Amino acid sequence: MLFVLPDLPYAKDALAPVISAKTLDFHHGKHHQAYIDNTNKLIAGTELENQTLEAIIQATANDPKRVGIFNNAAQVWNHSFYWQCIKPGGGGKPTGPVAERIERDFGSVDAFAGAFKEAGLTQFGSGWAWLVERDGKLEIMKTSNADTPLAHGIKALLTVDVWEHAYYLDYQNRRGDYLTEFIAKLINWDFVNEQLAK
Ligand code: MN
Numbered sequence: 001m002l003f004v005l006p007d008l009p010y011a012k013d014a015l016a017p018v019i020s021a022k023t024l025d026f027h028h029g030k031h032h033q034a035y036i037d038n039t040n041k042l043i044a045g046t047e048l049e050n051q052t053l054e055a056i057i058q059a060t061a062n063d064p065k066r067v068g069i070f071n072n073a074a075q076v077w078n079h080s081f082y083w084q085c086i087k088p089g090g091g092g093k094p095t096g097p098v099a100e101r102i103e104r105d106f107g108s109v110d111a112f113a114g115a116f117k118e119a120g121l122t123q124f125g126s127g128w129a130w131l132v133e134r135d136g137k138l139e140i141m142k143t144s145n146a147d148t149p150l151a152h153g154i155k156a157l158l159t160v161d162v163w164e165h166a167y168y169l170d171y172q173n174r175r176g177d178y179l180t181e182f183i184a185k186l187i188n189w190d191f192v193n194e195q196l197a198k
Contacts, residue, residue, distance in 0.1 A: 002040045003039055003076060005028070005032060005036050006080050008024065008028055008083055009084060009087070010088055012028075014088040015086065017170075018181045018185050019167075020170050022169055022170075023167070026165065026169070027079075027161075027165055028083070032075075035072045035073075035076045035079065036076050038068075038072040039056070039072040039073045042068055042069045043056065043069060043073075053077050054077070054150060056069065057074050057077060057150055058150070060073065061074075062151075071145065072146070074146040074148045074150070075146045077148060077150060078128060078148050078161070079161070081156060082161050084188065084191050085158050085160070085187065085188055086187065086188055087186065087188040087191075090185065090186045090189065091182070091183060091184045091185040091186050091187045092185075094187075094189045094192070095189045096189065096190070096193040097193055097196060097197070098138075098157070098193050098196050101196065104138075105137050105138040106138070112131075112138075112140075116129060116131060116140055116160070117180065117183060118140075119140045119141070119142040120142070120162045120175065120179045121179060122142070123142045123162050124144075125144065125145075126144070126145050126162070126164070127142060127143050127147070127162055128142065128143045128147075128148070128159050128160065128162060129162060129179075130142065130143065130149055130156055130159045131156075131158040131159075132154045132155060132156055132157060133154075133155045133157055133196065134154050138157070141154065155195065155198070156195065157192050158187065158192045158195075160179065160182050162175060162178075162179075
């Protein structure tokens with residue numbers, strides 16, 4: 001059973017000008033596809049080949065002999081999650097149950113937005129910033145390279161990709177501008193609420 005690239009849940013030009021069709025062409029069509037192809041190749045003929053993606057990630061996390069499998073499988077999961085975290089006309093104020101949880105655990109929506117942006121800005125090199133739920137509390141988390149909350153038994157609610165391939169064609173070195181636009185215009189709060197309810 002091979003993993004396949006999931007379709008984007010919107011048209012390729014639907015996120016412009018925040019994220020251009022050109023970025024999505026490369027990011028979804030080339031980078032995400034490559035992580036999927038590499039995962040399929042690396043698990044072929046091993047005991048992992050009929051496992052779920054989540055099981056593969058958990059089995060290879062912290063295993064130095066299988067770091068290549070972990071890196072590719074975790075990037076498959078992170079990207080599939082990232083596409084669903086955004087939508088055309090999203091962003092702005094949270095809605096539903098997550099809005100109350102953000103007020104309770106961060107003090108305000110602005111405090112959450114500031115902390116989420118700061119995590120993305122201060123992730124040195126490639127990685128991800130996250131909103132997660134840990135021990136019943138919402139928190140900001142950042143991970144390097146392919147690392148993912150799933151590998152730490154932590155529930156992910158929202159992520160932003162801060163690898164340069166996610167924003168460089170549209171923003172060059174201005175990672176902060178990408179994060180500001182992402183928060184203001186793209187976050188799919190319905191998806192975040194679905195994760196919270198799981
Ligand atoms: Mn990426």
